[in-house]
Amino acid sequence: MFHITKPVSRMKIKKQMYLIFIPLIIIPVLFIGTYLTTFFMKALYKQTSTQLESDNIRVKSIMLDCLINVYNISTDLISDNMLKSILTTTYLDAKEANNSLNNYNPYEDYVQNYSFISSITVYTDNTTLPETKYIKHINPSIYKQLVSKVLIPSSCKWAYSSPDTAVNPARELMLIRSFQTVQSKYKAIVVIKISNNFIKNRIQNNDLYTAISLNNNPVFFSTTRSMQGKPQDVPIDYNTDYYQYKGLFNFQDANVLGHVSSLPVFQSKDKLYITTIDFEAYRNITKIMIMCIAIISLAIFIPLAGILLYTKFFSTRVNSLRTAMRSAAMGNFDVIETLRGDDELTETFADLQYMITTLKQKEAAMFESKLKEKELLNQQQRMEFKILSSQINPHFLYNTLETIRMLAIDAGTMNIASAIKLLGKSMHYVLENAETFSTTLKNELDYIDVYLQIQKLRFEERLDYKIELPDDFSAKDYQILPLLLQPIVENAVLHGLENVSKNGYVSVIINTDFNTKLFIDILDNGTGMTSDKLNHLNRLLTDNIDYDADRSSIGLSNITRRIRLFYGESYYMKIISSTEKGTHVQLVLPLIPNQ
Template structure:
């Protein structure tokens, strides 16, 4: 208690004391309790979503176990059916004999028709007298060489694979398929049974509105996905296939989205094949964030409202005393410009009025002296400004170049060649910008050389993010064509910062200088990137922003200025055009009349 009183004595300011009480009695306890509640809420909600995800994963597993077990039982009936064995073991001199024998067989048709989970039953044999009929197929050379056929005839146990079939329209279909050998004891032929599970049936049994499911067999690709476009890919969650039973429950960040993920293993009945079932939920994390945000807002309101009340009460309680104290402190420091005012008719207001009268008397006596001091200070300030301008005018571009060259040589001597190269590139870029500030035209070759330097500087910054190439057609002499200075840098900068924004590596900036013949001969400078490109709507909006002036716009100003500079210099029908396609990148093309560029070059040469 004594220690607490000591600390309060040190807080002589009334405002400090009130705020300290607020902090210690309200803010700190609410923050501690709030953080605990937020952490506990997050844990409860995360466990809740994990439990739901585990339940859905278990549901999918039960469905798959039920279907695969049923298919296995059907296969048991088929491989031991004596009629099927007799059909497969018989040598046929004529196809009619096979049709007569197989046509009377109904067990295969009945199983295929009576079980909605079965998409098809196929029986392959290497019997050379066999021909394709109904569910019976002669195993051609490709089938006999296939991995699944070789595996089936080399073992007696059942195994499962994902099979793909392509229809005549090029559509690819995926099916989980049971494969097993049909033992033919009375013949030297091999026969293999394949039962394909219907993907549509799996979809009706497995799909959920809230959870996505990805299923693969063994280490193969995904044969079932809630999103059909994701068939044939690897599992998005890493799986340890060496474990007999792999299980994982938690969160994974996939393509920038946080998912709750549950992965489990289903060892298929009477088989060494395994199904890896991955169920995911991308809305659970969003829901948790939304609830936690609401909790944080509630805590903020619980802290803010009392804080506001304390604040206004403190200001009301201490404002009049503080105004008087501040005025007296100003007067004690010979600062007589007091603008405060205390309302009321009590002792504080009377003391403040007496202080104002005293200050007015002092200000009247010292008015002349203060005015002289102010005039003297103004003259001194003007002199210092003039001296600074004179000194600044002595710093010319040559001083900057020489200084950068000195720094570069020091880096070179220190064997830091990368820094030396960076300084050299910066010096070249600064020289070009300063030399062309205020000039109307420069040669195309100098402009391209500046762009090469600018690209080298950007590569130092972004390392392996992108590469670049500048290509000038053979029928163009860039040294004889004059162009507006600093015309290409904003376009290249826009391609790097926006066109390649999503790329971490593998980007490409390609600059092509070529001629284009339309109504007249045009110089076309194309700056292309291999970024994500733009939609038609975004492209149309961007093209409109570089054509129309909008002072409220804070984007695409560089492209707008370039477009306007070209139009003002060469005419309204020239300028900038943008071409872009999704996943194909963006191309910005500058169109300039070559005859005007040559005329400008002649006029500039004559003036020189």
């Protein structure tokens, strides 16, 4: 027992509960359910097969009885001497022939007394006999269709009648027998057709499908009328003397249960093939099987779901207690207030909370003393900063730069004078907006223009630039964060055009939807970035990851953070770049009117 429990005790509690409870439920239910379902399916299958076989035998019995009776009637007719005499006599006039026919008329009795007879017709080549309802002359078509099948006297043949849409639209099984008229020059045959209505009334007493065909010919009778005249769509081996097939097979692209067997025709080499099918049996068995599987699944799923939920609940409580204890051990006392349940775990958590409360009280006293010490230190630092700041007077810097500029003008060095003037404007804008949160778009663009002029003095023909605004757009009427564009323009000049020896170009293009958004596009024609570097940079900006040591990344990251902080998550900066094609930075900002 120790060898079994030792490995289990090393597992997590959740896994222990799964290992113990799940096999105790799933395996027994699955085994018993599978056994019962299989037993039940086999019983249903056997019962259905037996029912189909019984009905097939019933149909065979009906057909055998009918065929024997038809054969016996045909025997009576071809053995009737009076009928032979009428058929073999050459009549001189029609009156004499009619008198003979009127004196002999057994056909009506047969048709009226035997419901399985559809019609009786005697075909003869004795043209001295007039045609009647039951006597017809043999013409070439009749000879080919009927007479040629029974050239031997007294021979018989089973065949189909041709469908007559006007009289009888269905094929009917018929017996053809020839008269034994050896001493006469005339030939005669009798054709007895079996009524499909009789077969239907005798056979169709349930919902089973029945089809009957002669030899390998199409179906002459079917309980489904649309199948009459079509081949048997079931597996049949016509070369087998006695054929029988039962079970599952495909019928019209559907799986069905059925029974197919052959019936040798009495006094003939012909065979009937009888098919019995239950279209609903396989479907019902499948439904029952699915229902059994669903019940088994529910019997497994419901207890399993309960075990999983309880295990998750219990494991969550244990993990919550462990997390609270670990947090307290690391000095984080902000743990959950309560633990669900009312058992030993809850009591343990209450003890933990009491311990945390005691520690927090002691820590608060220590923190208060440290806070006072830090406040004194901050006051001292602020005082030192104010003393340092007062030593640098912006007006002193401006006056100094103006004095140097005037000296440059007196010396005739206008380039130096212009550079000092631009530097003064730049410093004035930076110092003026160092602690502000808004300026006009015009002031920001003027500062960018000053910055680019300074860079142009530095790089000369390596750099040119342009700042474009839409027509009927006044930049002074809208607000923007100050010092937002300079780091981007600086990156375009210093990094984008780093390897450009001449004709470097930077464009600052302002657009708006004249409604809610302001679009600022900053483009350069420099060497651009590789896809890896671009993806890395966009990931830093999109995910708001701390910047790398690269100063360009610092500036762009700060811009992204300022946009999100002041304008919200709907506004952003996007970078598009490829090697040898330059870099395109687009800012999407709110269009804020000047107030």
